[in-house]
Amino acid sequence: MSDQIEIFVSGSIAEFDPSDWDACAVQQLRGSLHPRDPFTTHRFLVALEESGSVGPSTGWAPRYLGARQNGQLIAVAPLFAKGHSQGEYVFDYAWAQAFEGAGGAYYPKLQVAVPFTPATGRRLLCREGFDAVGQAALVQGAVHVASEQNLSSMHITFCTEEEARAGREMGLLHRIGQQFHWENKNYADFDAFLSDLSARKRKAIRKERKQAQGFGGEIVSLTGDALRPEHWDAFWQFYQNTGARKWGTPYLSRAFFDCVQETMRDDVLLVLAMRDGVAVAGALNFIGGDTLFGRYWGCTEHHACLHFELCYYQAIDYAIIHRLTRVEAGAQGEHKLARGYLPKTTHSLHWIADAGFARAVQDFLDAEREAVDQDTEVLTSYGPFKRTNIEDDHD
Known part of the structure; x- marks a missing residue:
């Protein structure tokens, strides 16, 4: 042969x-x-x-x-x-x-x-x-x-x-x-991560998280069967708003998110900010074997520091709890540096x-x-x- x-x-x-x-x-x-x-x-x-x-x-x-x-x-x-x-x-x-x-x-x-x-x-x-x-x-x-x-x-x-x-x-x-990635040094929790930072940066992050979490609603993290069509309807609006600002026309179609719901919902972490039962902001992540991949963010209302909370700090929380090695937060963004994401x-x-x-x-x-x-x-x-x-x- x-x-x-x-x-x-x-x-x-x-x-x-x-x-x-x-x-x-x-x-x-x-x-x-x-x-x-x-x-x-x-x-x-x-x-x-x-x-x-x-x-x-x-x-x-x-x-x-x-x-x-x-x-x-x-x-x-x-x-x-x-x-x-x-x-x-x-x-x-x-x-x-x-x-x-x-x-x-x-x-x-x-x-x-x-x-x-x-x-x-x-x-x-x-x-x-x-x-x-x-x-x-x-x-x-x-x-x-x-x-x-x-x-x-x-x-x-x-x-x-x-x-x-x-x-x-x-x-x-x-x-x-x-790029800027966060690395998990076997942290027990978010406070353990903060203990590795300088006092000034630690205070700044705590202040940002307090501001974000005081937006007037609750933050929920959804994956697997907890994801519902209405969650994707809301996120599609966020994605369109962000895509229109950055690219003119969003790259992904609405049907893509339906396909993800059907075949990949266990590989997805969707973090939503809910106020009065309505999602006002969200961040989409994909879950890898040792990495959480941050992909898309969007909102219909602006709230101070909510972007940092949903995209970066909630991702760190998830990675620590689930013993993931790192968080990759996507392309560009030197603002990630102050939040523990290194080049x-x-x-x-x-x-x-x-x-x-x-x-x-x-x-x-x-x-x-x-x-x-x-x-x-x-x-x-x-x-x-x-x-x-x-x-x-x-x-």
Whole structure:
């Protein structure tokens, strides 16, 4: 029997058997009921497709990549043909402008990514025991598709550090970025976390939580069967309001949240601020095996510090109670620093067809990497945690 690997491209996640896809995509941690990364599961990608949130008309045309060996699916990747750079959170608008200014066509391009999801996770999804051969097959396959179709580039965004190392060895360009994550140092409760902070920052957070929780109602955290259609109706209004301010048109359709309710409600934590029985603000999180992923926030009423409470402090509370390792609160936001979320490095990989343009991008990445490293060092030094063991600890 031949050990030759067959690479194929599919226009729909529905063409993959869910158990085969998840055998490559899902890493289950011992003792956890949740996959390490909920965003690469078959059910999440189905929700995006069936709801119309991705598809040719959205500029995210599915080109799912698969690799088979001896008839067995050994690796998959969520690959898309992109007609723009929206919904990626690793910004290459300057690259597109430079390339097109020189007479090239930057779009369409290929993107290995989870749409609208700036959360680090595996992007080259390999069945256990096939990591090296599977990663190589998927990268070679994606580059081949891009070359065959005369596309400008191929990008793998929010990949793991291990994938970034492997990609560099395969000749891909490596880019780093920055996010703000909260890390659980085995805290017993929220007060134990606060005890790690300087007295001034501790007081500030307690003041914010008191202000937020005094908005005139109650804060509820819902997951699994506690979620009801009316909760999603309310959150859809929040999501639309936030999306209209940030992106013009929200990325996700209303039907996406119905799909999540049907197939992923156990993987969701929805935190709502309720006043007189009506939700006035909310934050949507997805629950991973060791990480809580903050995704969307919105409101119909403004209340002081409620955003910080629902998005950051309630997430920390949940992570501590459920013994999760970290909270990833999404893209950007230096305001997270004062709330215990420290800068962490993110990774992406890039293939550029034009050799001259690739050299220019590499020069840019070298300079950018130095700037990001310096920024991370400076921001970490300004974090809210105690500098020394003898720092004034009085409240």
